[in-house]
Amino acid sequence: PRRVVTGIQPTGELHIGNYFGAIRRCVRLQEQGDDLMIFIADLHSLTTRQEPARLQARVLELAACVLAAGADPARCVLFVQSAVPRHAELCWLLTCLATHARLAHLPQYKEKAAAMKEVPLGLLLYPVLQAADVLLYGGTHVPVGADQVQHLQVAAALARTFAHRYGRAFPAPRALLADDGSDRLRSLRNPNKKMSKSDTDPKSRILLTDPDDIIELKIRKAVTDFTPQVTFEPETRPGVSNLVSIHCLAEDKLPEEVVQEAEGLSTAQYKRVVAAALQRELAPVRARARAAALAGLR
Numbered sequence: 001p002r003r004v005v006t007g008i009q010p011t012g013e014l015h016i017g018n019y020f021g022a023i024r025r026c027v028r029l030q031e032q033g034d035d036l037m038i039f040i041a042d043l044h045s046l047t048t049r050q051e052p053a054r055l056q057a058r059v060l061e062l063a064a065c066v067l068a069a070g071a072d073p074a075r076c077v078l079f080v081q082s083a084v085p086r087h088a089e090l091c092w093l094l095t096c097l098a099t100h101a102r103l104a105h106l107p108q109y110k111e112k113a114a115a116m117k118e119v120p121l122g123l124l125l126y127p128v129l130q131a132a133d134v135l136l137y138g139g140t141h142v143p144v145g146a147d148q149v150q151h152l153q154v155a156a157a158l159a160r161t162f163a164h165r166y167g168r169a170f171p172a173p174r175a176l177l178a179d180d181g182s183d184r185l186r187s188l189r190n191p192n193k194k195m196s197k198s199d200t201d202p203k204s205r206i207l208l209t210d211p212d213d214i215i216e217l218k219i220r221k222a223v224t225d226f227t228p229q230v231t232f233e234p235e236t237r238p239g240v241s242n243l244v245s246i247h248c249l250a251e252d253k254l255p256e257e258v259v260q261e262a263e264g265l266s267t268a269q270y271k272r273v274v275a276a277a278l279q280r281e282l283a284p285v286r287a288r289a290r291a292a293a294l295a296g297l298r
């Protein structure tokens with residue numbers, strides 16, 4: 001049987017990459033009757049410095065957003081990672097099977113470690129904890145963005161090593177990627193980079209909580225190129241293509257459809273169309289998130 005497991009870090013505010021790339025896809029899997037677990041990966045957040053009270057508040061904010069996006073506790077399991085001590089326990093068992101060489105070789109680790117003077121061990125072990133998160137529940141399919149594929153390869157390798165050493169205990173999980181462009185939304189300021197919570201430029205991402213005027217502003221300032229036509233060519237025109245992807249996700253359309261509809265529009269005019277589509281998709285989620293957050297405070 002198929003079991004879907006995924007985690008989201010409560011570090012920084014959710015952006016539309018997290019929403020379209022992971023959360024909304026989970027909600028759709030739930031609608032189709034999949035066996036689904038979503039958790040808030042607060043232990044993973046501790047790999048970078050956190051202010052405890054702030055982190056606790058963010059866990060609740062994230063829970064409110066996930067509920068607002070349509071996760072239904074009657075049909076899926078929504079929980080906080082640190083409330084289940086077995087994540088850390090299984091992590092230790094897997095740590096003894098993981099090799100330093102493999103972990104130190106992962107690009108995300110190398111990039112983050114290179115920017116630090118003192119590298120916490122947790123940063124190196126990050127993918128092992130992520131493996132524990134999935135293996136603990138016998139997870140088979142993990143809906144994530146493309147940035148998590150290598151982490152899931154580590155998880156699958158650890159499941160196999162565990163089977164060799166101790167006997168088969170866990171299925172090897174795999175990343176469940178989307179085919180609609182949602183697994184790789186790009187930065188609005190530099191379309192060669194992914195949209196990221198940790199980017200220092202707030203205009204590089206649209207937050208789930210951004211009001212309509214900010215959505216409009218960020219889309220208007222999005223970096224494109226010097227060709228005015230709207231086309232979908234992710235390799236050669238990543239900026240405009242990213243806007244097309246966002247538009248498609250907001251309206252559940254295919255790139256060909258939206259490109260055809262945009263015929264005759266300049267990219268500047270097209271940006272208004274994209275902003276409007278995104279505003280329509282996000283407004284109800286934002287309103288429900290605010291209501292859920294307020295209810296949580298009472």
Ligand code: TYM
Pocket residue numbers: 005006007008009010017018019020021022041044129130131133134142143144145146147148151182183184185186194195196
């Ligand atoms: P996190 O919190 O960085 O991101 C949450 C989810 O959003 C996806 N994502 C994107 N998708 C499309 N385009 C983007 N620009 C974009 N940016 C982020 C991520 O791929 C992710 O699916 N390590 C994980 C959290 C985690 C986890 C797990 C995931 C901990 N344990 C077990 C799956 C299974 C992370 O940092 O996600």
